[in-house]
Each structure stands twice: as C-alpha cells, then as structure tokens.
Amino acid sequence: MTPNVYPLTFLSARRRALQHLALSAAAVVGVSGCGFALRKAPTFAFQSVRIAGSETTPIARELRAALITNGLTVITTATPASTPAEVVLTVTVDQRERIAVGQTAAGQVRELQLRTRFIFRMRTANEKDLIQDTELLLERDLSFSETAVLSKAAEEELLYRDMASDVVQQVVRRMAAVKSL
Known part of the structure; x- marks a missing residue:
C-alpha cells in the first residue's frame, strides 16, 4: 500500500489560495476601518x-x-x-x-x-x-x-x-x- 501523497503542485496551489483568502480578509478589514462605505440609495425629504x-x-x-x-x-x-x-x-x-x-x-x-x-x-x-x-x-x-x-x-x-x-x-x-x- 502506498501512503496518500499529495503532489507538490496541489499543496502550493492550496497554500496560494489560503494566502489570497487571508489577504482579501485583511483588505476588507482595512477598508471598513477607514470609514469607506458604498453609496446608498438616496433618501428625499419629499414624496x-x-x-x-x-x-x-x-x-x-x-x-x-x-x-x-x-x-x-x-x-x-x-x-x-x-x-x-x-x-x-x-x-x-x-x-x-x-x-x-x-x-x-x-x-x-x-x-x-x-x-x-x-x-x-x-x-x-x-x-x-x-x-x-x-x-x-x-x-x-x-x-x-x-x-x-x-x-x-x-x-x-x-x-x-x-x-x-x-x-x-x-x-x-x-x-x-x-x-x-
């Protein structure tokens, strides 16, 4: 029986995906902390x-x-x-x-x-x-x-x-x- 061995390319691709996810999460936290918000639908004082x-x-x-x-x-x-x-x-x-x-x-x-x-x-x-x-x-x-x-x-x-x-x-x-x- 041969043990389960993952090819090196699979591990590096998985590592890159995790790094990308961590950087994306850090960017979201960084942007939300600076007061940035998407423009919302306008509200009017009249109908x-x-x-x-x-x-x-x-x-x-x-x-x-x-x-x-x-x-x-x-x-x-x-x-x-x-x-x-x-x-x-x-x-x-x-x-x-x-x-x-x-x-x-x-x-x-x-x-x-x-x-x-x-x-x-x-x-x-x-x-x-x-x-x-x-x-x-x-x-x-x-x-x-x-x-x-x-x-x-x-x-x-x-x-x-x-x-x-x-x-x-x-x-x-x-x-x-x-x-x-």
Whole structure:
C-alpha cells in the first residue's frame, strides 16, 4: 500500500489560495476601518415632484425614470393638474453643443468638443427656493476622422448618453441633499 501523497503542485496551489483568502480578509478589514462605505440609495425629504420645463429631452426622460426608481411620484404635464406635488423641479436649459476645436492645415476637422448644459432649480409648491438656479456643464473631447464617420457618430452618441447619465446622477444627489421643505 502506498501512503496518500499529495503532489507538490496541489499543496502550493492550496497554500496560494489560503494566502489570497487571508489577504482579501485583511483588505476588507482595512477598508471598513477607514470609514469607506458604498453609496446608498438616496433618501428625499419629499414624496412627489413635478417636472416642469423641458420634459421630452433625453436627460429629462432619464431623470424621470431615476426619480421613479428611487421611490418618488413624478408628475408631468401629462398628469392631471389636480394631482398636487410637494416640490417643482424646473428645467430651464437642457442643450447639447458640438464644437470643432482642432483642424488640419487644410481646414478639416480633427477634434470635437461635446458639451451638455443643464440648468435647473427646485422649489416647493409655495414657491420657496430649495435649490437655486444650478448649471451643470459637462464636456468630452472626441477625435474625428472623415474616413470613420459612422463609428465616430456612434461614439458621439455614446458620449452624450454618458454625460446625460452623469447629469441625472448629479441632479438626484442634489435633490437628496435637501433635508427639509
């Protein structure tokens, strides 16, 4: 009878797994002791919000969906006027800009700058200002090539969607920062 002998590679693999587990546990303990915590879902001081102004833009649609996801009742112009809202979020500017910032000697565009400008304010139903007029301006740079127009158009749209998601997250965080009406 031969005794059970583990190959050396099995033992070293097991040892590496235990070392990895110990390092992971140490990292979790170290991070939890420094005050780090994942961002939690926002809590709001109100239950319903009316969105006024630009309601049909991509950012406004995504903002409406985010607020509904976070448990708020969202009222728009399509909702009957008899439905009261605790606060009114007014979107005054929601625009996209596309500017050529780099050109070749022949005048061909080589670099674009994409901008998303979003200005909003939030008031109670009694016209008390909760958030003054706030402008969010995001910029992204995009190289451009006439030989890859379709792929650059798709990249441009992707960058605009990314900026819209960023604007929505910033607006939701600012709304959640309001602690009393």
